[in-house]
Amino acid sequence: RATFERIGITYGVELVEWNHDKDHVHVLFKCTPQIAPAKFINAYKSVSSRLVKKNYPEICQYLLKEAFWTKSYCLISTGGVSIDVIKQYIERQGQK
Numbered sequence: 001r002a003t004f005e006r007i008g009i010t011y012g013v014e015l016v017e018w019n020h021d022k023d024h025v026h027v028l029f030k031c032t033p034q035i036a037p038a039k040f041i042n043a044y045k046s047v048s049s050r051l052v053k054k055n056y057p058e059i060c061q062y063l064l065k066e067a068f069w070t071k072s073y074c075l076i077s078t079g080g081v082s083i084d085v086i087k088q089y090i091e092r093q094g095q096k
Contacts, residue, residue, distance in 0.1 A: 001013070002019045003035070003044065003047060003051060003054070004027065004029075004044055004048070005047045006016065007043055007044050008029065008040070008044075009046055010043075011031070011035055011039070011043065012028040012031060012032060012034075012035055013029050013030070013031045013035060013040050013042040014029060014043070015027065015028075015029050016029055016030055016083070016087065017087045017090045017091065018090070019090045019091060019092075019093040019094060020094060021093045021094045022095060024092070026045040026089070026093050027090075028078075028083070028086050028087060028090055029052040038075070041075070045068075045069040045073075045092055048068070048069075049068035049069055052068055053066075060070065065093075088093055
């Protein structure tokens with residue numbers, strides 16, 4: 001989360017909500033139309049992967065081809081529902 005916020009400053013991206021489950025994260029963020037979300041997400045994945053491997057080298061034995069993140073991601077705009085509905089969904093991640 002801290003890495004996301006730090007990189008977000010550089011890209012003009014504001015973190016609104018963050019949570020995770022066993023094998024993925026859910027992030028709600030705001031950015032202006034001038035920001036290319038794909039570039040930001042790729043930068044975040046690259047930096048966070050390096051930090052995790054540096055700080056927790058034992059994790060490398062569990063990675064497939066040394067990749068911490070997959071190449072894929074899902075990016076959805078929030079026009080269809082309210083921000084509060086999305087925040088509640090993210091807050092519930094990892095709960096049974």
